[in-house]
Amino acid sequence: xxxxxxxxxxxxxxxxxxxxxxxxxxxxxxxxxxxxxxxxxxxxxxxxxxxxxxxxxxxxxxxxxxxxxxxxxxxxxxxxxxxxxxxxxxxxxxxxxxxxxxxxxxxxxxxxxxxxxxxxxxxxxxxxxxxxxxxxxxxxxxxxxxxxxxxxxxxxxxxxxxxxxxxxxxxxxxxxxxxxxxxxxxxxxxxxxxxxxxxxxxxxxxxxxxxxxxxxxxxxxxxxxxxxxxxxxxxxxxxxxxxxxxxxxxxxxxxxxxxxxxxxxxxxxxxxxxxxxxxxxxxxxxxxxxxxxxxxxxxxxxxxxxxxxxxxxxxxxxxxxxxxxxxxxxxx
Numbered sequence: 001x002x003x004x005x006x007x008x009x010x011x012x013x014x015x016x017x018x019x020x021x022x023x024x025x026x027x028x029x030x031x032x033x034x035x036x037x038x039x040x041x042x043x044x045x046x047x048x049x050x051x052x053x054x055x056x057x058x059x060x061x062x063x064x065x066x067x068x069x070x071x072x073x074x075x076x077x078x079x080x081x082x083x084x085x086x087x088x089x090x091x092x093x094x095x096x097x098x099x100x101x102x103x104x105x106x107x108x109x110x111x112x113x114x115x116x117x118x119x120x121x122x123x124x125x126x127x128x129x130x131x132x133x134x135x136x137x138x139x140x141x142x143x144x145x146x147x148x149x150x151x152x153x154x155x156x157x158x159x160x161x162x163x164x165x166x167x168x169x170x171x172x173x174x175x176x177x178x179x180x181x182x183x184x185x186x187x188x189x190x191x192x193x194x195x196x197x198x199x200x201x202x203x204x205x206x207x208x209x210x211x212x213x214x215x216x217x218x219x220x221x222x223x224x225x226x227x228x229x230x231x232x233x234x235x236x237x238x239x240x241x242x243x244x245x246x247x248x249x250x251x252x253x254x255x256x257x258x259x260x261x262x263x264x265x266x267x268x269x270x271x272x273x274x275x276x277x278x279x280x281x282x283x284x285x286x287x288x289x290x291x292x293x294x295x296x297x298x299x300x301x302x303x304x305x306x307x308x309x310x311x312x313x314x315x316x317x318x319x320x321x322x323x324x325x326x327x328x329x330x331x332x
Contacts, residue, residue: 002265002289002292003051003130003291003324006272006285006286007047007050007283007284008036008307009303012035012038013274015277015278018274018276027270029274030274031274032270043311044306045303049084050124050128050281050284052322054128054327055321055323055324058131059075060075069153070106076094076154088121089122089155094108096111106153108154109155110152121245122243122248123163123282126281127284127285129146129167129168130168131327131330132164133288133292138172138176140193144165144193147165148164148200151163157211157215158208163249165194165196167190167255168193169189169190169192169197170186170289174186174289177189184260186259187223191223231253231257238253240254240275240282243277243278250278252285255285255286259290264294265287266300268286269287308328
């Protein structure tokens with residue numbers, strides 16, 4: 001629910017370079033509830049790519065009772081014709097899949113990464129793989145491997161793969177850590193998940209070991225900066241409005257900063273959406289992380305209802321297949 005409601009909340013501010021006060025002061029913007037709108041004139045509670053792809057993955061997990069990369073990729077490709085919009089990074093990989101023979105489909109993400117000079121693109125996989133943190137919460141080996149594999153399908157950069165694994169390790173610990181868990185307790189879980197993933201990825205991709213080491217060091221720095229009052233998200237290297245090759249770091253660092261500095265799900269997400277940039281992804285990632293920590297009851301009930309009921313009177317794939325209500329059963 002945190003993922004989906006965060007995504008829906010961010011619809012009107014996505015892609016906008018909004019003014020926001022310097023950290024740690026929180027923003028106080030126009031949008032205080034779900035309003036829909038945006039460039040595609042969405043309804044209140046309607047979600048976009050980050051949640052719809054997470055639904056694809058969730059349905060695969062629910063039906064197969066395990067993670068299967070080829071099945072997940074098949075579902076991502078089937079989603080494209082029904083998508084409200086497709087991010088450039090995702091479109092490039094899906095187009096690559098269309099142009100290659102079936103045995104080469106699973107390597108499309110790697111080929112696109114090489115084509116982009118081994119640089120990271122956007123942070124879409126970081127939001128999409130969240131169901132793995134939920135469904136495989138008590139199986140760290142399977143969760144780590146699945147997080148790496150699913151990111152690699154479309155966002156092969158080690159930065160993306162490791163960030164997905166670290167985020168999902170944190171979500172898993174938030175769900176299983178008990179009632180006395182504190183937000184600060186989740187940082188060691190993220191670091192542990194990062195270490196486990198780094199070792200696994202290094203074994204699988206020995207020719208990318210330098211990229212892997214640099215990515216792991218960058219994400220550890222992000223966790224350290226997330227602890228500070230000023231996470232340096234308006235700096236020359238990582239900037240919320242100019243992510244370039246640092247989109248993953250911006251989304252990852254912002255989510256952990258909100259977790260550590262804002263005591264409520266609602267307050268954190270309102271801050272995220274009013275800071276601008278790729279807010280649909282930022283809010284989906286932060287919403288998932290804080291939702292796992294605070295629980296569904298921390299998300300305003302009206303917002304949850306709007307997300308679960310939107311399009312209920314409609315017919316077609318956006319309700320039948322790609323609707324966020326399908327994600328709820330993963331946590332049961």
